[in-house]
Amino acid sequence: MKPRFYWMYATRSLSRGGQRTILAIFCVAVGVMAIVALQLVGLSVDRALLSNIAAANGSDIRLNASITPFRQRDLAFFDQLRQKDLIVDYATLYDAGGSTTVPSGKAVTFNFLAVSHNFPLLGQPKFLVPSGNRTLQQVLLGNHVAVSSHVFQELDAQIGRTYHIKTFDGRVIPVVIAAEFEEEGAFREPQMIIAQEALATVQEPDGLQRPSQYSTVYITTSSLHLNQVKAEISQTFPSVRVITAQDLLQQRQQQVQQIQLFLRIVGLLALFIGGIGIVNTMQVLLRRRQLEIAMLKAVGYRRFDLYGLFGVEAALLGLLGGSIGAVAGIGASYLVTSVVEYAFSLQLPVVLDVGTVLSGFGIGVATALIFGILPIVQAAQIRPLSILRGGGESIRVTSRLTMLLLLLLLSFLFVILATSILGDVVTALLVVYGGAGALLVLAFALGLLVLAISHLPVYEHSGARPFLWVLAAVGAVMLAGLLFLLLSFFGQSARVFALHFGNAAIGTYLLALLGGAGIVLLGCSFVFLLATLLNCIVMFLPRVWKTPIVLAYRNIGRQWIRTAATLTALFVGVFAIGLVLLLGQGIKDTITATLGTLFTRNVFVVVAPTHKEEVVAQLPSLKGLDGSKTVVSPLVRQLYPLFVGKQDVNTLLRHLSSKSRPGKEDVVGSLNTMQGFDLALGGSNIPTIVLKTGRNLRNTDAGTRNVIVSGKLQAAPIGLQLGDTIVVQSSDGAVTLPLTVVGFYDDTDPTGNPNFAAILADENVASQLGRAATLEVFSLKVDPDQLPVFKQQLSKAVPTAFIISVVDIDAIVNQVLDKLVVMLTTIASLAMMAGLIIIADAVALAMLERRREIGILKALGYTSRSVLATVLIENVLIGLLSALVSMSLVAGAITLLGQFVFHITVRVDPLLLGIMVIATSLVTMTVALLVAWEAASVRPLEVLRYE
Structure with a gap:
């Protein structure tokens, strides 16, 4: 065949594809856009952090003290x-x-x-x-x-x-x-x-x-x-921490590599999801041409000729999608760059790397060809005789072995593409096959859920059988719970085994994979139980409502593998966004709750000793203040430890490596500040701590040098014990005092030491060591409603007062977390966009396959509205299933992260969880409505005339 015919056939076929061609182009464009945008952002970060490193360090050597x-x-x-x-x-x-x-x-x-x-x-x-x-x-x-x-x-x-x-x-x-x-x-x-x-x-x-x-x-x-x-x-x-320009360069290079790797993996994920869309769309395009393909083979075109024809078509799709994605990636990079600048308070330069932008064209073509292999080979397997006889043969490969080989070839080619993007073949293998393993487990669980729901019956009258389904669902939940425990056990065992041989990354992956699979199975079983309970309500609905629901049940099971793939693609985006939003909100809620219980007072006023009386004079007139809760204590912001027990601090620090636990900062940071308390008064003047060993300070310690210190100092090689002496010096070097340890507070508890300093002592000791640098801290209880007036009144009366409230601390934390949530949500949205394209593809393919069925239904009296209602119910189900399962995994992941990573109890907001589920369902329904509107409005005669 002549190249001209290849070109003419491919362009004509794409122009005939209409909406499906546009969807295919967008599948590639979204993935390429994510890759190009995130790579450009990575280059911006690279240039911002690595350019002129000596100036960024401030000198050849920087000492951080x-x-x-x-x-x-x-x-x-x-x-x-x-x-x-x-x-x-x-x-x-x-x-x-x-x-x-x-x-x-x-x-x-x-x-x-x-x-x-x-x-x-x-x-x-x-x-x-x-x-x-x-x-x-x-x-x-x-x-x-x-x-x-x-x-x-x-x-x-x-x-x-x-x-x-x-x-x-x-x-x-x-x-x-x-x-x-x-x-x-x-x-x-x-x-x-x-x-x-x-x-x-x-x-x-x-x-x-x-x-x-x-x-x-x-x-x-x-x-x-x-x-x-x-x-x-x-x-x-x-x-002191000594940082050379070379040290800073190596540190920032590692940071940039990690940032770029994260961004490229996210982009690769979006590209993979877009590739799934290519598979679906190419199936749609080639399915419509079964008769045409059969005629081509009947007149002598060989299988390899068809590979060439369809390959050029796929390459054109990739080229068009790659060009659109590359241009869109430039615009998206501005958005992501501004979000990263907002999150980390960075000034990032605008980078328009020609090589990165042009690589989008090649990535688009490569993606379309790689993921187009499967539908192209399937289409070329059509037997002309069965099609020309009107047998309506579906496109399929000749054997399961061929399918397996094609999938292996596809994965191998995608590894090559991933290697070119990530720059490392080992990382590409881990990302592709590790990610594929996780996605296969997820798709298997979702496939079982799809099959189970597709077989749910809708009864005309109540009876015993609906309740048997409920009992079966309860049994599935119990079985899934047992599997969850077994998988968690095997995951933990695999992690311990991997750690024994020094493979912490593999152990963590296996634990996450098996534990995540258990959570997904458990979530799927709960979703199925919920579906059976709702199905009991459906049988009491009018018949006109039951029919679309029955059709929706059956339709999601007709091509259950495709439905499972669609659910998986949507799941990835929903899970990423849901995890970021719910984890961010959970941490904020936890911190707010912790701050509320951590401090018995909610406002703290810090002044120099010379201004103490000015604040005292204002206290009676301040609005909203509960005077009975007021505690005043001296604070020493800087001390210099000399001896810990019998060990000289400098000698001890020289033997501590930068990676040891406790490290240098743990030792010095536990001894460089002091807060004093008026122990003679007792009561509320006794410091609040969570005691680890020994005893708390009491009124009999007034006038003594007894202190409470951090429990970190008990660990080797420091080995501080009760009754040992620590020697500290004032910031000006004029006063040196020995202190006796009578207790250790628990650093592992968030409420272990809710005070302002590491060493807790009598106020006389603090005043001696603080000298001119001593500060006075007023711990106050103020009505939150009167807080703005209180701050304004005190600031005006005592301009030197530094006022901070628990509300201020909470606002600062929330601001930082909000910035991170915005950045991560923006990046995760790129994968979500690719998932929505998959939904559009799946709906388009389903509407094509059901053209004859839609025509018959409309000929029997169904309206376009009723046909569209069936499609919407079906896709609302898909959105609900994906959102509910992903949110169950999000809830499990947040619980585990809070327990093992953040070491706090992170609360999952049920309202936000519900909003995510509803929003996902509405978005999928809207996408389905836009795609199915034209197909549902087709006239029966136009369809049945050619059937």
């Missing part, structure tokens, strides 16, 4: 390194934390960074207002500050305007906005930058000054001295 900040005397060590020519220069930074209240009453919180005169050593922020080639040193004159764009917008700021910033250590600092810079690179977080000299000049009313501290040190050095400098710093300051 947020847990135990450097003190003024520690800077002598870096001066010595500079004198030895081991380093070129160093700069310092301290994050004091800042907040201010805008005229609307909203509190804006940000990082308040005090930097040295030579900061930054590498790179400069990109100034937006005023624009120009300015340096940070030129901006930070006196109390002038530079503000990131996010904070600038939140404050509705203007250049030259003065703001009073409240720091977390109780100071109030007047600043003047001098410049706005873009949040990118090392300056990508919401922040306000001030000169250290300006912060150091701020004095308390009593004339005292806070000791200078530095949470970050930036160092520039030559590559020859890099390792030596890093080793000397680690030896001198073992609690």
Whole structure:
């Protein structure tokens, strides 16, 4: 045959396909769109995180000392390194934390960074207002500050305007906005930058000054001295985290690889679902041409000729879908990029990689050809004689062995495509065959459910038989429950066995697969029980309603394999979106409930000791305050541990690896803050804890140095015991005190220590160690309805007061979770879109297969409305089945994640669960309505004339 005929036949066939051709193109387009969009987003993340890594690190070496900040005397060590020519220069930074209240009453919180005169050593922020080639040193004159764009917008700021910033250590600092810079690179977080000299000049009313501290040190050095400098710093300051530009590069490369892998797997999933749509659509297109195919074979066209004809047709579908998907992927990448920026407060560059966009064309063609193999080979198996005689032979392969070989070929080719997308053959094998195993288990369970429901009878009158079905459904639930226990046992055993041989990933996959299969079987059995109960109600409905329901039952079972595949494709999208929404809402509800029970007070006011009396004087006049619940306690925000038991802290930290448990941060973080209590008063002044070992503080501990510390310190190699002594030093180094441990609180319990510090002691001990840096914490009980007025009144009377409520904490957590939910839901929606295309394909194929049946029904008096009602009921059933089973798996997954990953009890919101089920049913019904409208309106004569 000539190439021209191949082209003409393929284009003519596609143009005749009409709506089905459009659906096939959209199947490919959705998958390609997901792949292209997510790959472009991955490239944007890559460029944002990996470009100019030295500037992102701030220097060749960055020292993170947020847990135990450097003190003024520690800077002598870096001066010595500079004198030895081991380093070129160093700069310092301290994050004091800042907040201010805008005229609307909203509190804006940000990082308040005090930097040295030579900061930054590498790179400069990109100034937006005023624009120009300015340096940070030129901006930070006196109390002038530079503000990131996010904070600038939140404050509705203007250049030259003065703001009073409240720091977390109780100071109030007047600043003047001098410049706005873009949040990118090392300056990508919401922040306000001030000169250290300006912060150091701020004095308390009593004339005292806070000791200078530095949470970050930036160092520039030559590559020859890099390792030596890093080793000397680690030896001198073992609690400090040393990060080189190369360390940051490796860390970000791993992060980018994980992000890109996640995005590509999601895109591959959407492409796979779109491929299933190609199978269905090609079956529709070729099914309509059985007579044509038979005539071609009768006049001498061989099977391989037909492969060529249909292959060109599939390639054209892939090319058209790939081109549309590639262009749509560019637009979708903007949407996903903006969502990722919103979720992680990142400034991502716009990346339009020509290779990635053009690869969409090739991916589209490859996908159409790979998934078109099965229907093409099936169509080429038609025997001309049976078709031309009018036998109406359905398209089928000659043997099950051929079907199996075709499926193996399809999977092998898809692995090759996945390898080209993921960039690794092992990962591609795990994703494709691991995912295929999970989908096959899911499809098997859903197939059983489809078969069971399709055989449900609809009775004219009540009797015993409907109740026998209910009993059978109850038995199925019990059997599924037993299978769930067995599968969970085998999954846990497989995980333990895999862990024994060091294959944690395989063990986790097997546990998730078998446990998930058990949950799906259990969910399917409950859905079938629900269906039998509802079926008992159906028999009391009018006959005119029963007929569409009976037809819907039978129709979903006529091609039960196809129905199971449709349910599986829809299940994936519904499960992904449902898991994200329900898990996010469950965590938010759990945190809200925990905060409500964690704190016996709901408002906390933090001030410097010099402003304590101002707050005390205002308490009687504050609205909504329950004065009987007020507790005042001193807080020390920074301590320096010297000895733990008989072990020197620095010696102990040098022996702890970064991956050990407990690690360096666990040790220092458990000893670097202290809260004092007026133990002599007893009662509500005794700290609330969950005791692990020993005893709680009591009124007899007043005036002593007895303390409660974290239970983490009991673990090896620390081995702290009751009665042991820990030695800590004040932030200015002037006071050193030994403390005696009388109890340990339980860190594994969320309510183990609902206080503000790691060490709990008598207030006299805290005041001695805190000195000028001591803060006073007022724990208050305020009527929630009066909270806005309370905050406004106190802020006006005591401007230095830092006020935070449980509502504020809850709002911050909810804001972070909302951003993550929006991002993940947007990504999961790409798979959901592909699932809806499958629904449209399945409805189109079903309507084609039932053309004769529809014609006969309409000839017997059925209206288009009644035919359409049958289709809608059928697809509402499909949506309900998929949503109910997916939500059951979501509920099980959330319970397991809460127990084994988050270690909390995550509540599943039944209202949101119900909304997901109803929404899925409505969406599937709408898609079915749009596709079936024209087919249901066909005139009987047009159909039966050719039958």
